[in-house]
Amino acid sequence: MYNDDVELTSTNDARKTVREQVKESALATIKPIQNTVATLKGKVLPNAINNMNADYEASKKNAAKAAADLRNICARLPEPLRAQLDSVNWEEYDFAHNYLPKNLVVGLEEITYSFGGSGKQVIQVPKEIPFYASDNCYSFAQGDDSITIINTLVFRLAAMLPYSSQFTLIDPIKMGQSFPYTKRLPFKRMVDNDVSRVLEEILTDIVRIQNSFLDNNTERLIDVDEEILGNAKFELIVAKDFPQAYDRRSIELLAKIASTGPKAGKMVILDLDSDKALPNGAELSVLFPDLKHIYKNENQLPWNLGKGFRDSVRNTDTINAILDGLSRAKPKETKLGFSDVIEMNPELWWQEDSMEVISAPIGGSGSRKNDIELWFGERNKQPSSHGMLAAMTGAGKSNLYHAFILSLASRYSPEDLQFYLIDGKQGVEFQSYPKLPHARVVSLSTSPQLARSVLQELLDEMNRRNEMFKNLGLSDFISYRKAGSPNGKLPRLMLIIDEYQTIFEDDKTGLGSQLMISIASQSRSAGIHMFVGSQKFSVPGMSQPQATFSNINLRVAMKMSGEEVTSLQEFGSKGKQLIRGCTETGQVVVSHNGGANELPCDTGRVAYIDEQQRQQMLEQLSNKWQGTKNTILLDGSEQPEIKDNTQLHTLFSSPQRLSEDEWILYANKPHHFGGLNDNEWYPIERPSVLWLGKEMNIHGQAKVILRRRAHEHMLLVGDSNEARLGMLSYMVAQLPINAQSSQYQVHILDRSIKGSQWCGVLSAANDSVLNNHASFSESFKDFSTHLTSVMAEFTKRQDMDEEDMLREPSIFLIVNEAQRVKELVKKDNSFGMKAYSDDGGVNLATLLEQGSEYGIHLVLSFDNVRSVTKAFDRNDIESFRHKVALQMSEEDSFRFLKTRDAAKLQADGKKPIYALHIDQMQNRPTKFKPYCYSQDVILHENFEHLSNLYAKWA
Numbered sequence: 001m002y003n004d005d006v007e008l009t010s011t012n013d014a015r016k017t018v019r020e021q022v023k024e025s026a027l028a029t030i031k032p033i034q035n036t037v038a039t040l041k042g043k044v045l046p047n048a049i050n051n052m053n054a055d056y057e058a059s060k061k062n063a064a065k066a067a068a069d070l071r072n073i074c075a076r077l078p079e080p081l082r083a084q085l086d087s088v089n090w091e092e093y094d095f096a097h098n099y100l101p102k103n104l105v106v107g108l109e110e111i112t113y114s115f116g117g118s119g120k121q122v123i124q125v126p127k128e129i130p131f132y133a134s135d136n137c138y139s140f141a142q143g144d145d146s147i148t149i150i151n152t153l154v155f156r157l158a159a160m161l162p163y164s165s166q167f168t169l170i171d172p173i174k175m176g177q178s179f180p181y182t183k184r185l186p187f188k189r190m191v192d193n194d195v196s197r198v199l200e201e202i203l204t205d206i207v208r209i210q211n212s213f214l215d216n217n218t219e220r221l222i223d224v225d226e227e228i229l230g231n232a233k234f235e236l237i238v239a240k241d242f243p244q245a246y247d248r249r250s251i252e253l254l255a256k257i258a259s260t261g262p263k264a265g266k267m268v269i270l271d272l273d274s275d276k277a278l279p280n281g282a283e284l285s286v287l288f289p290d291l292k293h294i295y296k297n298e299n300q301l302p303w304n305l306g307k308g309f310r311d312s313v314r315n316t317d318t319i320n321a322i323l324d325g326l327s328r329a330k331p332k333e334t335k336l337g338f339s340d341v342i343e344m345n346p347e348l349w350w351q352e353d354s355m356e357v358i359s360a361p362i363g364g365s366g367s368r369k370n371d372i373e374l375w376f377g378e379r380n381k382q383p384s385s386h387g388m389l390a391a392m393t394g395a396g397k398s399n400l401y402h403a404f405i406l407s408l409a410s411r412y413s414p415e416d417l418q419f420y421l422i423d424g425k426q427g428v429e430f431q432s433y434p435k436l437p438h439a440r441v442v443s444l445s446t447s448p449q450l451a452r453s454v455l456q457e458l459l460d461e462m463n464r465r466n467e468m469f470k471n472l473g474l475s476d477f478i479s480y481r482k483a484g485s486p487n488g489k490l491p492r493l494m495l496i497i498d499e500y501q502t503i504f505e506d507d508k509t510g511l512g513s514q515l516m517i518s519i520a521s522q523s524r525s526a527g528i529h530m531f532v533g534s535q536k537f538s539v540p541g542m543s544q545p546q547a548t549f550s551n552i553n554l555r556v557a558m559k560m561s562g563e564e565v566t567s568l569q570e571f572g573s574k575g576k577q578l579i580r581g582c583t584e585t586g587q588v589v590v591s592h593n594g595g596a597n598e599l600p601c602d603t604g605r606v607a608y609i610d611e612q613q614r615q616q617m618l619e620q621l622s623n624k625w626q627g628t629k630n631t632i633l634l635d636g637s638e639q640p641e642i643k644d645n646t647q648l649h650t651l652f653s654s655p656q657r658l659s660e661d662e663w664i665l666y667a668n669k670p671h672h673f674g675g676l677n678d679n680e681w682y683p684i685e686r687p688s689v690l691w692l693g694k695e696m697n698i699h700g701q702a703k704v705i706l707r708r709r710a711h712e713h714m715l716l717v718g719d720s721n722e723a724r725l726g727m728l729s730y731m732v733a734q735l736p737i738n739a740q741s742s743q744y745q746v747h748i749l750d751r752s753i754k755g756s757q758w759c760g761v762l763s764a765a766n767d768s769v770l771n772n773h774a775s776f777s778e779s780f781k782d783f784s785t786h787l788t789s790v791m792a793e794f795t796k797r798q799d800m801d802e803e804d805m806l807r808e809p810s811i812f813l814i815v816n817e818a819q820r821v822k823e824l825v826k827k828d829n830s831f832g833m834k835a836y837s838d839d840g841g842v843n844l845a846t847l848l849e850q851g852s853e854y855g856i857h858l859v860l861s862f863d864n865v866r867s868v869t870k871a872f873d874r875n876d877i878e879s880f881r882h883k884v885a886l887q888m889s890e891e892d893s894f895r896f897l898k899t900r901d902a903a904k905l906q907a908d909g910k911k912p913i914y915a916l917h918i919d920q921m922q923n924r925p926t927k928f929k930p931y932c933y934s935q936d937v938i939l940h941e942n943f944e945h946l947s948n949l950y951a952k953w954a
Ligand SMILES: Nc1ncnc2c1ncn2[C@@H]1O[C@H](COP(=O)(O)OP(=O)(O)OP(=O)(O)O)[C@@H](O)[C@H]1O
Pocket: 334, 335, 336, 391, 392, 393, 394, 395, 396, 397, 398, 399, 400, 585, 586, 587, 605, 606, 607, 608
């Protein structure tokens, strides 16, 4: 509230009391005389005279009390509301309050009264005129004193509204010299020779205020709630030397402002020479029908108790102290509270049904605090499919997202509505939302590829839904819900993308634009909506923006630069006018009709929700939800962790090890149901699935499946130890997923440099997850011994019956830092050919060529391509079905993969680490983020997670 301490009008009430009391005491004086007359007539009761005296004394007392009360009220009045500005110590005053000028003090009234022998008493009471609460235009008689009167009004108003009053002081004759202090006022319009231009600006401002704040419920700016008003200004327009110094146009404009301005907080005061005629015989009373003389009009100033005096400030010290104080005044931060907009009581949440529409109040306009609303779906047969938001930085865009998400989440249960929340490349706006029970996907620092995959996912979901509706003989989401949701309740889906230009980055094929157009034009009927935001509506890289925008009916704009508003295509002229008025954080213009001029836009203020409130609501929402919650969190800036692998979750949701048939079902299951989406899972081939990291889409997990087919080996190359060791150690730790320990063997050679941080990571996997089931060597010599026995096993299997052979355990030979195994470097032999000088090398080569068909798989890791080529020739390299490359030079990438893609993996910086998987059989590289080794603690956490899963199956 502005007038939270004392209401100026309270002096009016007090004065009324005094007036009544004085009148009563006067009556009491008359009464004895009347009664004496009655006594003389011999008809009075005997004690009448005594009663009369008592009444008289009582009324005298009441009058004295009322006067004392009035004096008290006057003494307690805030400084800007006191009778005389000159008597205030402005140096001490802190200019921290706004006192809303419904009335304005223009002088003082001296009330003098005396009762019997108690002597005279004088009280100085402020005299007010109705101001912004009226439609009046005021004048005072032009004369020597004009300047003092104007100054006093200006200083008074400025002191009442230190940061919400603006002044336009028009002084055509002296060209501004009459108001030398103008520049020192915090908010003013400087007036040059072109008076009508300034007046036109004011009229434009009036229209803007009418559109932004006023409607049938809120007719005057003074009635707009301060939290919505923000820093909008009340304005005083003074026309000195009126009318002689004004041309006809300016006079007409002034008259128009005088009649339309007061409701919009703009008041005109004329320094009037009433002897001067208006040009062309115009009538003052016609042009200014509401004109009132400040000091003369009886209706306004009932000087009916005492003597009246004008207030006047002449003392330059007072003037300087006020102006200095104003320059120190800081605009008060005003915010519309979130609790004014939405229901905060969790018990009353989730009462709405999303069948036809989802709607979220996000703020308010005028005096209502929750009438700005964003809605999607169908309302009165009107569709609203999708929305977009544009705002310059700092305009309050993030807060709008929060208000929108939480407002929706408080109204609809997770069964009715779910979110996909995507932060663009640099963003972490949605990082607290994994807690939200409605969040299906939360993606932070999202890469362009992932952003596009989210659109693809929604499009797939749309197709699945449409297919289901069709099979049921239903047309769309609404009819499905109306039919009682025969296949289970479907929520509406709301995709929100901040910095949505990410979708179109690095997108040579234009896939992002196509996906966007498809969703924009088709998804509403499936109950899928999107709300995307950026600093501008149109963003770079988007092809055919018109095809997209024509399907995005909801336009939301916040503060933008003037040039941007001018060039906007997404709003008509009326909307643009309103956007220009968004000068503060949180102000917003909303159109559900594509910004068209034909239907008015809503404008107002978004409610502010602070961090603490947001966290509290998220906590409450999460506590309220009793159902299952499977939010997928994707953080583009972080490496993935194996414990977050959703395919692994689905697999271990089974209480025991899967049977062969169950494995087939699991493998065939699509990604979005947590399966492997692999239709070639034949148990007879003894497939082993090993996950390597996270693909650049919502559900995909990067993996290799090693089967008993030719060349099912893997080569890992790149100089990031973190990534290679991470992938290798987690692969080792995953071996128990596929078979019991009797059904697989592992031989590890780790050539990590002793004492380095990498040494020990692989052995940790063996220790803590495999219970030392693997043979572990640190030298090739030791490893060779194992190789020899594997070779013997290989020879044995070659001679076996195929069915028996397929039953034999799988054998994994894992070599880390293979570039440090000198025995693997081929040398010229006596025939001048490149050959291994060691049997171990020969054995490895043999197994590479034929081993995997017999269940013997090689997994080798090198830190560079050059070392790979020293160990293997081109044909050997092609014998590894799976190749995983980390960032490398273009030349190496080409040599290793026949594409330059591995040279571009870290184009945006060192972190996160990306990798490329090439499956020779598929010929399409898959980019992913590998599981990395960073800290022992995290490594062990993940190992423990896996061990716990295996314990379940034991
Ligand atoms: N509706 C609002 N009412 C009052 N203050 C607000 C409102 N919205 C935001 N603010 C204030 O403005 C600050 C910036 O808001 P916000 O972070 O939402 O802006 P933004 O447009 O997202 O900025 P950026 O683009 O730089 O991230 C907030 O910290 C808050 O103090």
